[in-house]
Amino acid sequence: MISSLKKALAGTAAAALMLAGATPAFAQEAQSAPGALQQQMAEAKPVTDDEIETFITVTMEVQTIVQQWQPKLEEAQGTEKAATVQQEMQAELKSAVEDEGMTAERYNQIYAMASQDEALATRIQEAAES
Numbered sequence: 001m002i003s004s005l006k007k008a009l010a011g012t013a014a015a016a017l018m019l020a021g022a023t024p025a026f027a028q029e030a031q032s033a034p035g036a037l038q039q040q041m042a043e044a045k046p047v048t049d050d051e052i053e054t055f056i057t058v059t060m061e062v063q064t065i066v067q068q069w070q071p072k073l074e075e076a077q078g079t080e081k082a083a084t085v086q087q088e089m090q091a092e093l094k095s096a097v098e099d100e101g102m103t104a105e106r107y108n109q110i111y112a113m114a115s116q117d118e119a120l121a122t123r124i125q126e127a128a129e130s
Contacts, residue, residue: 044109047120052127054102055110061096065089 047055069089076085097107114121 044113047110047113047123049127051102051106051110052124054100055107055124056128058097058100058102058107059111061100062093065092065096 066089069085069092072085073082073089076082094104097104110120114124
């Protein structure tokens with residue numbers, strides 16, 4: 001499970017960015033000032049064990065969605081259809097996150113925090129192993 005989680009986390013960086021695009025307020029905030037993501041991470045509440053479990057579940061779902069949409073994204077690249085395909089994928093990603101009871105913003109926060117905080121990344125890995 002842990003190697004699949006590591007693979008999923010590595011493969012979801014683009015999806016996390018797309019999720020940011022799926023939440024206009026978060027995307028605007030991230031674009032409005034350099035370092036906005038770091039500030040948001042600094043202000044973020046601690047990650048609970050329940051959130052870690054949800055994050056793991058969502059990450060696996062996000063990986064599956066990205067794999068399913070990849071051929072469509074590649075086919076549409078450089079065409080008028082590209083934006084529509086990306087928006088449809090963003091909507092599905094956002095829905096998958098929210099269906100698990102987490103906001104896209106919080107998912108992105110945890111993803112960014114785990115990328116920077118080794119202790120949090122270890123907690124996530126250990127939870128994925130159990």
